[in-house]
Amino acid sequence: MTHHDHQLHQGDALKDAARDRLTKEGEQWTEMRAAVFDALAGFDKPASAYDVAEAVSKAQGRRVAANSVYRILDLFVGANLARRVESANAYIANQHPDCLHDCIFLICDTCGQTVHIDDDSLSGGVRKAAKSAGFSAPRPVIEVRGTCGDCEGE
Ligand SMILES: [Zn+2]
Numbered sequence: 001m002t003h004h005d006h007q008l009h010q011g012d013a014l015k016d017a018a019r020d021r022l023t024k025e026g027e028q029w030t031e032m033r034a035a036v037f038d039a040l041a042g043f044d045k046p047a048s049a050y051d052v053a054e055a056v057s058k059a060q061g062r063r064v065a066a067n068s069v070y071r072i073l074d075l076f077v078g079a080n081l082a083r084r085v086e087s088a089n090a091y092i093a094n095q096h097p098d099c100l101h102d103c104i105f106l107i108c109d110t111c112g113q114t115v116h117i118d119d120d121s122l123s124g125g126v127r128k129a130a131k132s133a134g135f136s137a138p139r140p141v142i143e144v145r146g147t148c149g150d151c152e153g154e
């Protein structure tokens with residue numbers, strides 16, 4: 001299965017898609033949740049709950065606890081608004097909150113830049129292999145570490 005009609009959102013379009021998605025989940029798009037999503041989407045590399053809390057605190061001019069940000073990020077992951085990058089122990093805004101499938105992340109070991117690719121035949125193969133090994137409801141986490149094109153050139 002390919003995703004030719006698959007849309008990657010950016011900027012305001014991404015915010016709108018995220019809000020629609022969360023609302024469809026029956027959750028409210030509160031000011032705090034919007035602020036957390038804004039902050040997360042502003043990072044070009046995976047951000048920890050602490051990083052996001054810092055960014056929200058700065059934007060709002062008041063101290064926001066990492067704990068409450070962590071809970072919101074967790075909610076975002078559950079609602080497909082954000083992804084956990086497991087090997088970086090961090091989060092990244094999901095560029096296609098309206099479409100559920102397994103994302104593959106390429107993470108640069110030098111600068112931390114994270115590129116997002118979608119290849120459902122690849123993740124589908126992993127899913128199928130896990131199922132035939134007796135795993136139920138497998139959730140592939142595919143992350144590739146290496147050196148990005150920018151760092152390679154230096
Ligand atoms: Zn994806």
Ligand SMILES: [Zn+2]
Nearest residue numbers: 108111148151
């Ligand atoms: Zn790099």
